[in-house]
Amino acid sequence: MISIKNLKANIEGKEILKGLNLQVNAGEVHAIMGPNGSGKSTLANVLSGNENYEVTDGEVTFNGKNLLELSPEDRAREGLFLAFQYPVEIPGISNATFLQTAINEIRKYNGKDELTPKEFLDMMREKAKIVGMDDSLISRAVNAGFSGGEKKRNEIFQLLMLQPKLAILDETDSGLDIDALKIVSQGVNEYKSDDNAVILVTHYQRLLDYIVPDYIHVLYNGRIIKSGGKDLALELEEKGYDWIKEGEFDSVGTQG
Amino acid sequence: MKSVVKNRKANDWYVSLMESFEAKLNGKDNSFLKDLRKSAIDKLAATDFPTLKTEEWKYTNLNRVLKNEFIHAASVEKVDLVKEDVDKFKAEDFEYHLLVFINGIFSEELSEVGELPKNVFAGSLNDEIQSDNKIVKNYLGKQIENKTAFDHLNDAYMLDGAFVSIPDGTVLEKPIQVLNISGHKNELTFNTPRNLIVAGKNAQASIFFKYVGIEGNKYFTNSVTEIFVDESAMVNVYKIELEDVESYHIERTEIYQKANSIFNHYNFTFGGSLVRNDINSIMDDENIECHLNGLYIGRDSQHFDNHTFIDHAKPNCYSNELYKGILDDKAHGVFSGKILVDKDAQKTNAYQSNKTILLSEEASIDTKPQLEIYADDVKCSHGATVGHLDETALFYILSRGIPEEKAKSMLITAFAEDVVSKVKISELKDKLNHLIFEHLNRVEV
Numbered sequence: 001m002i003s004i005k006n007l008k009a010n011i012e013g014k015e016i017l018k019g020l021n022l023q024v025n026a027g028e029v030h031a032i033m034g035p036n037g038s039g040k041s042t043l044a045n046v047l048s049g050n051e052n053y054e055v056t057d058g059e060v061t062f063n064g065k066n067l068l069e070l071s072p073e074d075r076a077r078e079g080l081f082l083a084f085q086y087p088v089e090i091p092g093i094s095n096a097t098f099l100q101t102a103i104n105e106i107r108k109y110n111g112k113d114e115l116t117p118k119e120f121l122d123m124m125r126e127k128a129k130i131v132g133m134d135d136s137l138i139s140r141a142v143n144a145g146f147s148g149g150e151k152k153r154n155e156i157f158q159l160l161m162l163q164p165k166l167a168i169l170d171e172t173d174s175g176l177d178i179d180a181l182k183i184v185s186q187g188v189n190e191y192k193s194d195d196n197a198v199i200l201v202t203h204y205q206r207l208l209d210y211i212v213p214d215y216i217h218v219l220y221n222g223r224i225i226k227s228g229g230k231d232l233a234l235e236l237e238e239k240g241y242d243w244i245k246e247g248e249f250d251s252v253g254t255q256g
Numbered sequence: 257m258k259s260v261v262k263n264r265k266a267n268d269w270y271v272s273l274m275e276s277f278e279a280k281l282n283g284k285d286n287s288f289l290k291d292l293r294k295s296a297i298d299k300l301a302a303t304d305f306p307t308l309k310t311e312e313w314k315y316t317n318l319n320r321v322l323k324n325e326f327i328h329a330a331s332v333e334k335v336d337l338v339k340e341d342v343d344k345f346k347a348e349d350f351e352y353h354l355l356v357f358i359n360g361i362f363s364e365e366l367s368e369v370g371e372l373p374k375n376v377f378a379g380s381l382n383d384e385i386q387s388d389n390k391i392v393k394n395y396l397g398k399q400i401e402n403k404t405a406f407d408h409l410n411d412a413y414m415l416d417g418a419f420v421s422i423p424d425g426t427v428l429e430k431p432i433q434v435l436n437i438s439g440h441k442n443e444l445t446f447n448t449p450r451n452l453i454v455a456g457k458n459a460q461a462s463i464f465f466k467y468v469g470i471e472g473n474k475y476f477t478n479s480v481t482e483i484f485v486d487e488s489a490m491v492n493v494y495k496i497e498l499e500d501v502e503s504y505h506i507e508r509t510e511i512y513q514k515a516n517s518i519f520n521h522y523n524f525t526f527g528g529s530l531v532r533n534d535i536n537s538i539m540d541d542e543n544i545e546c547h548l549n550g551l552y553i554g555r556d557s558q559h560f561d562n563h564t565f566i567d568h569a570k571p572n573c574y575s576n577e578l579y580k581g582i583l584d585d586k587a588h589g590v591f592s593g594k595i596l597v598d599k600d601a602q603k604t605n606a607y608q609s610n611k612t613i614l615l616s617e618e619a620s621i622d623t624k625p626q627l628e629i630y631a632d633d634v635k636c637s638h639g640a641t642v643g644h645l646d647e648t649a650l651f652y653i654l655s656r657g658i659p660e661e662k663a664k665s666m667l668i669t670a671f672a673e674d675v676v677s678k679v680k681i682s683e684l685k686d687k688l689n690h691l692i693f694e695h696l697n698r699v700e701v
Contacts, residue, residue: 048655049651049655050651051651052647052651071654072651072654072655073654073655073657073658073659073660073663075655076654076655076656077657081655082655084655087652088646088649088652088653089670090649090653090666090667090670091670091673091677092669092670092672092673092676092689093666093669093670093701097701098653098656098658098666099656101662101701102656102657105657105658105659105662106657109657141670141673158656162656162657
């Protein structure tokens with residue numbers, strides 16, 4: 001699905017990613033964990049094409065294409081989705097208009113016909129139910145006046161609507177109470193299939209109780225310094241990150 | 257046809273035209289107007305037009321207006337329009353009483369006033385001047401102080417305009433649309449609409465001014481609008497300025513409110529090469545609410561200047577101003593908002609905000625909020641921001657597969673939303689959103 005090799009990236013001249021390697025295949029869920037400032041969000045933003053970050057070295061292949069050469073909109077059309085840590089409010093643009101535009105642009109790029117308004121509305125109603133959003137959402141403006149939790153839920157709703165091949169969730173669990181966390185997780189689990197993949201970027205283990213990863217990677221100082229199965233999360237929860245930091249030079253993990 | 261005034265002051269030019277103007281009037285005059293005219297022309301002769309050295313005009317170079325030798329539209333061959341012309345211009349999607357003015361002169365044939373509530377008047381100011389209407393005599397020109405040469409020019413050449421009067425306790429259900437169609441095929445013309453709105457106690461009304469131009473030569477609209485809102489009345493005034501892009505539009509709007517009244521102004525600027533709005537609100541009584549909303553959408557080398565002045569003369573009043581602009585190409589905006597809180601005006605609430613988005617490197621805005629507060633128990637704030645489309649928001653939209661042009665249009669809609677959403681006529685909101693993108697030549701979402 002996606003293959004990241006020796007990825008290095010700067011923001012405002014400061015190197016954040018210092019040679020990151022990661023391989024994610026279809027049907028897999030990977031969690032990227034790590035302390036604050038380790039480069040987790042940078043990875044999410046670089047992959048989705050945020051121009052504030054400068055890629056200085058490395059390769060990213062996404063479904064056989066050179067991802068780093070694609071514009072953010074083409075990355076989305078190729079099937080990459082980022083659930084933002086801080087979703088943006090767009091007053092005056094309804095969720096329906098926003099998603100209909102997005103879906104039809106993606107379909108057009110992939111040589112498919114646009115959805116009819118009825119097909120679109122049926123889909124919207126069906127997916128809204130999964131994340132417990134009611135019909136009034138359809139006409140409400142994108143994230144305008146939403147609480148933090150509602151915004152996160154709306155990101156997952158967009159994920160369900162756009163049906164990407166690879167979903168990157170950037171701290172989607174932050175700021176959620178337990179009920180919201182369950183709903184968001186349910187949405188992600190609904191999305192998950194053998195044909196797509198998920199990268200969960202998170203600081204905490206608790207999301208992983210609801211979305212069970214196949215692999216966990218610890219990101220520290222711009223590199224993946226440890227990789228393992230889901231039990232690694234429990235170990236991190238118990239011991240924190242320090243024990244890994246001490247051995248950071250021992251293993252530079254690639255997984256897959 | 258282009259001619260340039262050289263070594264002559266612009267006010268002398270306009271004074272020199274008076275004789276031929278009066279000769280053409282054919283009874284559209286009476287002693288009331290004649291007296292006004294005579295005193296105004298003397299004042300115009302003695303008053304130069306503002307220059308960049310005039311404090312209130314320092315960001316607006318009037319040269320592009322004043323260099324032209326405009327002739328009053330009433331002094332040249334009359335512009336004949338038919339119903340189809342009007343259909344092209346009028347706002348379609350909601351019900352209203354339609355008053356049509358061509359170069360500031362009422363057209364009875366083209367207007368569709370329809371049925372009005374008892375004792376409501378909506379029609380030609382000139383007709384009412386001719387018939388010695390008492391309301392007109394009591395209110396016309398009574399409130400305007402600190403006149404500029406533009407005000408004298410309007411006084412001197414005043415002929416007609418919309419007169420709307422709503423008696424005490426009357427609620428007007430449908431808005432009144434005042435459609436001003438200006439310009440001339442063969443001549444460089446100026447026109448001088450004079451509008452008067454008088455709402456009685458507990459009256460309610462909405463008036464919708466639309467300024468458009470016919471194809472032909474550039475022209476100059478010099479308008480004065482006076483609005484009186486009596487006790488506990490509520491008046492909404494919409495202005496959609498869509499003048500021909502080569503033309504000039506200068507309007508002074510004077511609002512005078514009495515106790516417990518509410519006034520809402522919605523000022524949308526799209527057209528014109530140079531546009532200046534002076535909007536002055538005098539709150540000379542208690543518990544008054546005044547809301548001034550504005551949106552200016554500029555492209556090419558359009559120059560839009562909005563000057564507002566709110567005078568909190570008495571206690572317990574509330575004013576709120578929200579002016580937003582989107583400027584592309586080399587468009588230039590000016591916002592000057594002055595709020596004066598007199599020393600008696602305790603418990604005043606006065607808020608003002610001016611925000612502008614520049615879509616190009618060459619677009620610019622001069623913004624000047626001014627608070628003058630002489631009372632000590634007040635809540636006042638003002639703020640001004642200038643910026644570009646938000647990069648983070650743009651990235652968010654792009655990351656959903658939406659192309660850049662559409663993404664930018666979404667952000668433009670989002671920026672304009674809080675002004676557009678204040679409009680109470682829902683069909684008009686859609687129309688405004690459409691006009692924004694039509695004017696900016698951008699894809700509409």
